[in-house]
Amino acid sequence: MKIGIIGAGSIGSTIARRLSRRGHDVKIANSRGPETIDAAALSTGADPVTAADAAHDVDVLIVSVPMNRNSDIAAHVKAAPEGALVIDTSNYYPVRDGAMQAFDDGQPESVWLSELFGRPVAKAWNAITSQSLDDKATEPGDPHRVAIPVAADDDAHRALAMSLVEETGFDAVDAGVLADSWRQQPGSPVYCTDRTREDMPHWLAAAEKERVPQRRDLVMTCIGDYIEAGGTVDGRFFVAINRACYS
Template sequence: MPGPPNSALQHPPLRRRSTVKIGIVGVGHIGKTLAQRLSSAGHDVKVANSRGPHTIEADVLASGARAVPVGEAVVDVDVVILSIPMNRLAQIAPLIAGVPAETVVIDTSNYYPMRDDRITAIEAGQVESLWVTEQLGRPVVKAWNAIGSDSLANKGEPAGSPGRIAIPVAADSDRERGVGMALVEDTGFDAFDAGTLAQSWRQQPGAPCYCTDLTRREMPAALEAADAARLPKRRDLAVAAIQERVGDAATNPDAEYGVRLSRALYM
């Protein structure tokens, strides 16, 4: 089923109106780039990981982000971005429980059973984002989960650039989806309104828009073509191919191989 019309133009980047206070939990491949891009866009960014602020490398902070303990990252912020593996969400849930209701929580995670252990509800067909909301006890925005880390780090372009890559954003709240879309635009990508969290399975691993570097014009057809029943098998085929190429499931393949592989398997 097609999602609602793309509404990126209805939600201009927040930095045009004010600086947004952002706390990012997790500084892996995705979290690191988000810290760099969002602080470069003029936002007030705090970053944290499970090992402590002294372990966060200087390049993560090079654009102005500040390293803080995890508990401080979610205090006095407009937006919390969770960029951690899905099997660690339960550990962060008590902290998120204390975050004010008006604070927007954005989740970038994806379910990979070989990394996250098997989650029975998701294996039975529950939408990943809905499972996340249950673990955290509050709604989330799903964003930056459907782009490869190398593409996120290296393929951002100014608004209006030909071929600018689009990133789908899903949420149940129009306001929160708008916040997520504005921040996606600030990281150098076209934000695409992908509808509600119930529809966000269309941007899970194995879906046609997942890590295939599509443009805004290409995104509607990719979302419409998604087939929920085929996602797990396609996801696992991609993991197996990557393991064969690089030797393990933790190492990312070179960026262009990853995009070619995703397009071959998912589209």
Template sequence: MKIGIIGAGNIGGNLARRLGPLGHEVRIANSRGPETLPELAAVEGVTPVLAAEAAEGAELVIVTIPLVKVQDLPGDVLDAAAPGAVVIDTNNYYPQQRDGLIEAIEAGQTESQYVAEQLGRPVVKVFNGVYAQKILDVGEPGGPRFAIPVAGDDPEAKVAVSAIVAELGFEPVDAGELDESWRQQPGSPSYGLMEDADGLRAALAAASPDRTAEWKA
């Protein structure tokens, strides 16, 4: 599969490190230019590119930049993706720690609904609550298999994303539509949880849409 990754931080970089060697054609970009990603350039199947080129021909695009920066992406950043491309959002809202106040989210819009609105594309929310190192650890032979939530409004897109999640060694759990994706946001019982599918489903069911003080602006 042709995969574009916009963002080469801990999550984006480790996804590239896993997906390239699995046989996918991965193009990855950061805000500083491909010449700043020599380590990723050395990974099988991974090509650093300019941000404007990351989505070219991609069947799957992963947007994994700070939430506050999504609004700054060019309006046409996804235009060159393959028809019907699926878009993954890995993001979280960190108002006190990084993003400042985003009024729409404070008013009740879920993080990924906000991202979808900024991109003008539907998204699937996944990988937002997993520690970056776990993306590498689950690829080890005989390593643990943890469940992670997959939320989105398009059932077919969720099936495609769940297949990637499973290929990486995680167990995908359908977490509902985006208007319920608060169940996996920071501060929820499932955020950072490394359990099996039953444990994750219980954590999702126990979640509250009310943000705790740490996760409010």
């Protein structure tokens, strides 16, 4: 399968390595140019390209940029082949992205992105820390295998995104349509909490829409205070505090 990735940060780079290793034809881009992409992202065969090239002649286009940068790449996404599936891995954090009214009013992030891009979108790989994505991949059947929720309006698109999640080393869980994808956004019980396939349906159902952004902001404030006090935050800490505050 031909896969383009726009965004060569921790999430995009790990996905590039995993899917290249599985035999997919992967190309990856960042905002600074192909010559600046870290060699680790290319270590299993992915090709460094420009953002325009990443969207050209692909079956799947994975977008892995901060939420406030999606408008910058919208023209490239719109230029992707008509039948290509766009997969969104991004999350809204007001402290980083600035206030975005649609999200503050409750519109699910991937619904907004599907409107911005004018494309059907699947949401995947957003609800896992970069450290867990990098460190916790296992083979199918592992009882402790971490699960990742996947949402999309089209059943075939959701199935395709789920199959790619599985290929990156995680159980994929059907999280329904994009209108319900707020259940996997920051502040929800499944967001970066390393749930298993068995546990995830319960925690998806337990999410309360009004409380999700409140809990997101609470955790960000707590983490900021902890760092100011000299604390060190890693993926393990992030999962632990999310479990404590989001469950």
